[in-house]
Amino acid sequence: MALDDAALKKFGFIPREPKDAINIDPLQTGGKLTEEARRALLEWGDGYSVCDFCGGVLDLIKKPPIEELVHSALPEFLNTDAVRLTHGARESKFAVMHSIAKEGDYMVLDKVAHYSSFVAAQRARLNVVTVPHSESPEYRTDAEGYATVIEEVINKTGRPPALAQVTYPDGSYGNLADVKRISDICHSYDVPLMVNGAYSVGRMPIDAKALGADFIVGSGHKSMASSGPIGILGVREEYADTVFAKSPTHPAKEVELLGCTVRGAPVMTMIASFPHVVQRTRNWDNEVADARWFSSRMADLGIVQKGERPHNHDLMFFEAPVFYEISQKAKKGRYFLYRELKERNIHGIKSGLTKYFKLSTYQVGRDNLKYVADSFEEIIEKHRTA
Amino acid sequence: MALDDAALKKFGFIPREPKDAINIDPLQTGGKLTEEARRALLEWGDGYSVCDFCGGVLDLIKKPPIEELVHSALPEFLNTDAVRLTHGARESKFAVMHSIAKEGDYMVLDKVAHYSSFVAAQRARLNVVTVPHSESPEYRTDAEGYATVIEEVINKTGRPPALAQVTYPDGSYGNLADVKRISDICHSYDVPLMVNGAYSVGRMPIDAKALGADFIVGSGHKSMASSGPIGILGVREEYADTVFAKSPTHPAKEVELLGCTVRGAPVMTMIASFPHVVQRTRNWDNEVADARWFSSRMADLGIVQKGERPHNHDLMFFEAPVFYEISQKAKKGRYFLYRELKERNIHGIKSGLTKYFKLSTYQVGRDNLKYVADSFEEIIEKHRTA
Ligand SMILES: Cc1ncc(COP(=O)(O)O)c(C=O)c1O
Ligand SMILES: Cc1ncc(COP(=O)(O)O)c(C=O)c1O
Structure with a gap:
């Protein structure tokens, strides 16, 4: 790579895409700046x-x-x-x-x-x-x-x-x-x-x-x-x-x-x-309550939380056979879930994952968590009826 | 330290003082953000x-x-x-x-x-x-x-x-x-x-x-x-x-x-x-020219640059017997130089140093360097006549 003007233009300020998304990546929920x-x-x-x-x-x-x-x-x-x-x-x-x-x-x-x-x-x-x-x-x-x-x-x-x-x-x-x-x-x-x-x-x-x-x-x-x-x-x-x-x-x-x-x-x-x-940290009980609430909403959709149950932490691992099934037939294959979530401004489940994934409910708040759970439900409905 | 409200108030956003000063600390001149x-x-x-x-x-x-x-x-x-x-x-x-x-x-x-x-x-x-x-x-x-x-x-x-x-x-x-x-x-x-x-x-x-x-x-x-x-x-x-x-x-x-x-x-x-x-980095020759120019202005004031001469880098070490002499009689003793520079919005020579100090001219620019050299001169004059 010659460091001419054209090459240097690739650097400089780079915008960050999922900046305003609801981010449920466990790496990200606790590191968001005040x-x-x-x-x-x-x-x-x-x-x-x-x-x-x-x-x-x-x-x-x-x-x-x-x-x-x-x-x-x-x-x-x-x-x-x-x-x-x-x-x-x-x-x-x-x-x-x-x-x-x-x-x-x-x-x-x-x-x-x-x-x-x-x-x-x-x-x-x-x-x-x-x-x-x-x-x-x-x-x-x-x-x-x-x-x-x-x-x-x-x-x-x-x-x-x-x-x-x-x-x-x-x-x-x-x-x-x-x-x-x-x-x-x-x-x-x-x-x-x-x-x-x-x-x-x-x-x-x-x-x-x-x-x-x-x-x-x-x-x-x-x-x-x-x-x-x-x-x-x-x-x-x-x-x-x-x-x-x-x-x-x-x-x-x-x-x-x-x-x-x-x-x-x-x-x-x-x-x-x-x-x-x-x-x-003094409000931790509420965070645990949010995690458990979210886990039970997932259970209603047939998405099963692994690890300790009832859960004691915001980081949770899920097994989602329903998404795996959909991925077998969906247009985008195993990328469908990532895209469906992205369309709904939800980020943090790794692209390509459907059957197993982890997420974090930390500091996401009950309203946003409800929106995320509703979105999962909507995605399942959409592909079931498709 | 009990982490009560009073203690927590000590943290939070802290303003940075010499933010807008001309900073000639060698640690700082090359790290200033674009x-x-x-x-x-x-x-x-x-x-x-x-x-x-x-x-x-x-x-x-x-x-x-x-x-x-x-x-x-x-x-x-x-x-x-x-x-x-x-x-x-x-x-x-x-x-x-x-x-x-x-x-x-x-x-x-x-x-x-x-x-x-x-x-x-x-x-x-x-x-x-x-x-x-x-x-x-x-x-x-x-x-x-x-x-x-x-x-x-x-x-x-x-x-x-x-x-x-x-x-x-x-x-x-x-x-x-x-x-x-x-x-x-x-x-x-x-x-x-x-x-x-x-x-x-x-x-x-x-x-x-x-x-x-x-x-x-x-x-x-x-x-x-x-x-x-x-x-x-x-x-x-x-x-x-x-x-x-x-x-x-x-x-x-x-x-x-x-x-x-x-x-x-x-x-x-x-x-x-x-x-x-x-x-x-492609403009390095100008930086070296600035450093040499500054070094010679210092020499005129009896402040002697140590290390290679003519110098080939913006980081320079000086011996300033004139400031040491002043410090022996000045009100604030060896802190006088730091304070005089601070009053002139110049930062980067460690508080308490007078006889030996280092500084960097990198990216400071000829105008600011002139202001710094003039300030040194002014400080010497002021204390000589005092
Ligand atoms: C359990 C655990 N420990 C440590 C780390 C690494 O943390 P750090 O990036 O601060 O080294 C991670 C990162 O995902 C983690 O999950
Ligand atoms: C010559 C030299 N090398 C290395 C360092 C340390 O650099 P860093 O903070 O990146 O480890 C310094 C810091 O002053 C230095 O002067």
């Missing part, structure tokens, strides 16, 4: 904007109140001891794996873990053993499975794994595992537990100490109404010196953070949205 | 916005043209084989160090390297040996020093270091080392060379192949008019399979990138600014 965050983005958009105020440690910047966010508000919000900003959930997980475990060590993941957990463990060059789930229809992670897997590692290597992780909730079925029981089991073997709260921190109340989490991971762009990439990492006191170890040559700089992480606008959007995010 | 990038920020600000269009690999998204940026335009722009997005220069450097070298290996850094290079090497658990500079007044990195240091590693360990790095230019004096000579030396020992172009990629023309760079690193928020955090990493073909190795369990996902990196607005600001960034 109005305050949109203002903060423009105000702080330039390059390294926040670094104008930095005395050498990003998370100690007093004005704007990054220090207060990171060292007071977030520890309180999560009930954990030490918090830092990262580039996302996966980067938080890698920082823990890389600092707590050594190359070749074993770690435990739940089989429902997000791909990025497996990849982070591979980047840290760890051996992974997995705790199975109960398969269809509930796909539950059995807490006792952690004991089984830890015992297996001990039998094989003579010592327990360096770390265990649980996804809370998992990103496929939205199941909330029994973390308290899992942490009790892990701790009885002296195995520290990381809780991946990419889909919980910022959506629902989280109390890391009550869960027994030694490490708690959150995703700003996924669940804290922040502009990506930004994540958070909470660590129990006894592990903080290890995970946040300082550089031997540059004693103000933390090695796992490479000195600093989100040097730009994303942290200012997190600060801007924080009051709203705190408030919305 | 108007297109400001529009892109608002358009794509929500959480994971670009992921709406992702088929599983971020840098293969066709619409918006991320694939074209990453796989056509940027390789052409830098004359390198394979490019990926990262969270910044330091994250690019860590990815290379972590994938190319093994724990305990040796690597070479120039002594003028940015702290984040040292910290990245520490995170990768490498041993670092450094190539000295020539000390005051030029602080030049001697290319032949790479041979000396490589020989030392060979004598000590029986084999050459796994990697060498050069900072081009360095972040303290803005010196442009003789990279071609350095790469020839490194290659004669089979040592691959990484060029840290945090202050060059996006500011001046860069031809990685002509430089002999096996790895080229850029910083979007520092030098590509992009909203942070975002960086780029260019890799020569023969190393691409190693640095960008795929996950054994998730074959579409690259392990060092944890699957994906800038999942949000920053990449859209890079796309938005790209035409401008390409154009401005």
Whole structure:
């Protein structure tokens, strides 16, 4: 590609299409910016904007109140001891794996873990053993499975794994595992537990100490109404010196953070949205009620929610044989559902999926959810009679 | 901190103070957004916005043209084989160090390297040996020093270091080392060379192949008019399979990138600014002329530019005995300079510095530079006569 005028015209400002759609993609519902965050983005958009105020440690910047966010508000919000900003959930997980475990060590993941957990463990060059789930229809992670897997590692290597992780909730079925029981089991073997709260921190109340989490991971762009990439990492006191170890040559700089992480606008959007995010986690019961209501509307249409039922989270996985049947005959084949929804300004079910899909009801609101459910019904009617 | 209404009021939208100032902080001059990038920020600000269009690999998204940026335009722009997005220069450097070298290996850094290079090497658990500079007044990195240091590693360990790095230019004096000579030396020992172009990629023309760079690193928020955090990493073909190795369990996902990196607005600001960034690198001679002009105005005031002279980059380091003298008697002591400049709407020389400081003339423009130089003169006059 020669970088002439014609080529350069392909870049520049690009409009975003489904900007005003009702977006039920689980990746998107919790990351939508508040109005305050949109203002903060423009105000702080330039390059390294926040670094104008930095005395050498990003998370100690007093004005704007990054220090207060990171060292007071977030520890309180999560009930954990030490918090830092990262580039996302996966980067938080890698920082823990890389600092707590050594190359070749074993770690435990739940089989429902997000791909990025497996990849982070591979980047840290760890051996992974997995705790199975109960398969269809509930796909539950059995807490006792952690004991089984830890015992297996001990039998094989003579010592327990360096770390265990649980996804809370998992990103496929939205199941909330029994973390308290899992942490009790892990701790009885002296195995520290990381809780991946990419889909919980910022959506629902989280109390890391009550869960027994030694490490708690959150995703700003996924669940804290922040502009990506930004994540958070909470660590129990006894592990903080290890995970946040300082550089031997540059004693103000933390090695796992490479000195600093989100040097730009994303942290200012997190600060801007924080009051709203705190408030919305206090309204979690309503969100669960919305999810259950939506699940039962789907059931009426023959679309079956998998995972825990009644469900306890906005992320839900559905099996829709009715859409699969339609796709066998529809003009656009398996793309019909995506197009029908798009025509109705609904976005977020991946193009080409019909039989199985996931969606999120988070912050969509009962009126919009009703519109989405009515649209599913209408689409079924339309193709049944066609 | 109890998260009650009073506490939450501390967060929300926070205005940015030196927003409209003339900013000569080297961290800021190349990261200022274009108007297109400001529009892109608002358009794509929500959480994971670009992921709406992702088929599983971020840098293969066709619409918006991320694939074209990453796989056509940027390789052409830098004359390198394979490019990926990262969270910044330091994250690019860590990815290379972590994938190319093994724990305990040796690597070479120039002594003028940015702290984040040292910290990245520490995170990768490498041993670092450094190539000295020539000390005051030029602080030049001697290319032949790479041979000396490589020989030392060979004598000590029986084999050459796994990697060498050069900072081009360095972040303290803005010196442009003789990279071609350095790469020839490194290659004669089979040592691959990484060029840290945090202050060059996006500011001046860069031809990685002509430089002999096996790895080229850029910083979007520092030098590509992009909203942070975002960086780029260019890799020569023969190393691409190693640095960008795929996950054994998730074959579409690259392990060092944890699957994906800038999942949000920053990449859209890079796309938005790209035409401008390409154009401005073609105007580099004017930028160098501005820097030299400014340096000579400073010289007239008894403020001496250190580093290469005549200078070849917008980042310059000054020694200002005149400001130091004033600070000994001024009311605000060593804070007088910061305050005098602030009163004149000039930002970017760190508060408290008087005798030594660095600044950047990049994209400031001759008129504003004249105003800055006149302001320095005025401040000296004012305090001389006081
Ligand atoms: C359960 C789960 N964890 C982690 C992630 C990754 O989050 P991040 O992009 O912040 O790394 C995802 C993304 O979908 C997820 O579903
Ligand atoms: C020479 C040099 N390299 C790298 C960096 C870090 O860039 P980034 O923030 O993109 O990691 C800096 C920051 O000041 C620098 O001066």
